[in-house]
Amino acid sequence: MLHIKTGKGNAEMVKKLLVKLNIFDRHNSVQQDKNFVYFPVNINNNDKLNIKKLLEKNGSKIIDMPGLENRNNTDRTSFDALRKKINTNSYDVLGNIAIVEIREPGIKKEEITDFANHIMKINKSIKTILMKEGPVEGIYRIRKVGYIAGKKTYIARYIENHCLFTFDVRKTFFSVRLSYERTRIMKQVKEGENIVVMFAGIGPFAIEIAKAKPHTDIIAIEINPYAYKQMVYNIKINKTGNVIPILGDVKKVYIKFKGFADRIVMPLPKISTDFLDEVLFVAKNECIVHMYSFVDIDNFDSVIDKIKKHAKENGYKVIILFKRKVRGYSVKEEEIVIDYKIIKHKC
Numbered sequence: 068m069l070h071i072k073t074g075k076g077n078a079e080m081v082k083k084l085l086v087k088l089n090i091f092d093r094h095n096s097v098q099q100d101k102n103f104v105y106f107p108v109n110i111n112n113n114d115k116l117n118i119k120k121l122l123e124k125n126g127s128k129i130i131d132m133p134g135l136e137n138r139n140n141t142d143r144t145s146f147d148a149l150r151k152k153i154n155t156n157s158y159d160v161l162g163n164i165a166i167v168e169i170r171e172p173g174i175k176k177e178e179i180t181d182f183a184n185h186i187m188k189i190n191k192s193i194k195t196i197l198m199k200e201g202p203v204e205g206i207y208r209i210r211k212v213g214y215i216a217g218k219k220t221y222i223a224r225y226i227e228n229h230c231l232f233t234f235d236v237r238k239t240f241f242s243v244r245l246s247y248e249r250t251r252i253m254k255q256v257k258e259g260e261n262i263v264v265m266f267a268g269i270g271p272f273a274i275e276i277a278k279a280k281p282h283t284d285i286i287a288i289e290i291n292p293y294a295y296k297q298m299v300y301n302i303k304i305n306k307t308g309n310v311i312p313i314l315g316d317v318k319k320v321y322i323k324f325k326g327f328a329d330r331i332v333m334p335l336p337k338i339s340t341d342f343l344d345e346v347l348f349v350a351k352n353e354c355i356v357h358m359y360s361f362v363d364i365d366n367f368d369s370v371i372d373k374i375k376k377h378a379k380e381n382g383y384k385v386i387i388l389f390k391r392k393v394r395g396y397s398v399k400e401e402e403i404v405i406d407y408k409i410i411k412h413k414c
């Protein structure tokens with residue numbers, strides 16, 4: 068069973084992080100020896116590398132060791148059996164709602180309901196279980212979800228980095244799996260920056276930055292009227308008046324923001340590289356860009372080549388600052404992020 072081994076001095080902070088990442092396994096006991104604490108965790112393979120990197124920063128490690136059950140064993144065994152059968156290692160928790168993904172065909176409805184009820188038993192804050200019923204698709208990047216168990220609602224109330232987000236999971240994109248990225252970027256931002264979030268959704272990137280760095284000015288552009296409406300609401304409840312929400316297509320509204328941005332966030336991995344002209348137009352003479360993209364496994368170069376080609380053709384310089392895999396996306400593809408700096412003037 069996987070555990071996070073951490074020094075006693077860090078234990079409190081690491082536990083908070085594990086709870087926040089929703090990987091702390093409440094079914095098993097925390098163990099300790101003279102110097103270390105061992106937290107039981109549930110981690111799926113897609114997230115393992117990211118979590119490993121995150122934990123390395125404070126000297127913690129993922130290790131495999133026997134677990135100590137602290138709840139009803141029968142409950143746990145049947146939960147594990149169901150989980151194995153259903154072949155899903157994880158489910159996404161958006162506050163009050165959990166969304167499960169069943170990849171195995173032929174699983175009976177009662178088995179899925181059973182699995183759902185177990186999830187609600189383990190995590191008392193989850194009141195509703197929904198199930199993914201298709202891929203993320205269309206311009207608005209939405210997926211179909213169906214109701215499985217618990218209170219019948221599709222409205223999620225989700226907290227991240229001291230910000231509350233509410234939204235209908237059927238009508239807008241939202242991914243808890245980008246939580247690490249939102250935090251990573253938020254931490255890089257300096258007070259006083261002008262920022263453009265080009266594909267803002269219900270506002271998580273913009274609002275979390277705005278809350279942590281209140282002396283920034285942030286333009287958040289979104290094409291889906293429902294997502295825009297919720298972003299307006301989320302700005303209001305989080306009191307982040309330094310975010311200006313714009314309803315529209317980046318291809319059209321970018322024209323209003325010539326040379327505005329110290330930093331541009333591009334969370335539209337499917338086609339973000341189609342917007343390099345708009346990025347250049349909106350960027351100040353020096354500007355940092357966070358570009359998300361889907362690529363064939365480990366092929367960061369395909370995106371970097373596009374960025375460099377565009378720079379060459381348009382007479383500006385780019386410096387690649389950072390790159391990382393964000394998450395697995397399909398058998399062949401993964402989502403990556405590339406941070407780069409635009410320098411417009413000749414050096």
Ligand SMILES: C[S@@+](CC[C@H](N)C(=O)[O-])C[C@H]1O[C@@H](n2cnc3c(N)ncnc32)[C@H](O)[C@@H]1O
Nearest residue numbers: 206207240241266267268289290291316317334
């Ligand atoms: C992958 S989602 C990311 C949303 C949000 N940033 C987040 O992390 O939750 C991409 C968003 O871009 C929006 N979008 C797609 N094309 C757009 C365009 N041309 N202009 C503005 N928004 C667009 C979609 O409606 C969707 O909400």
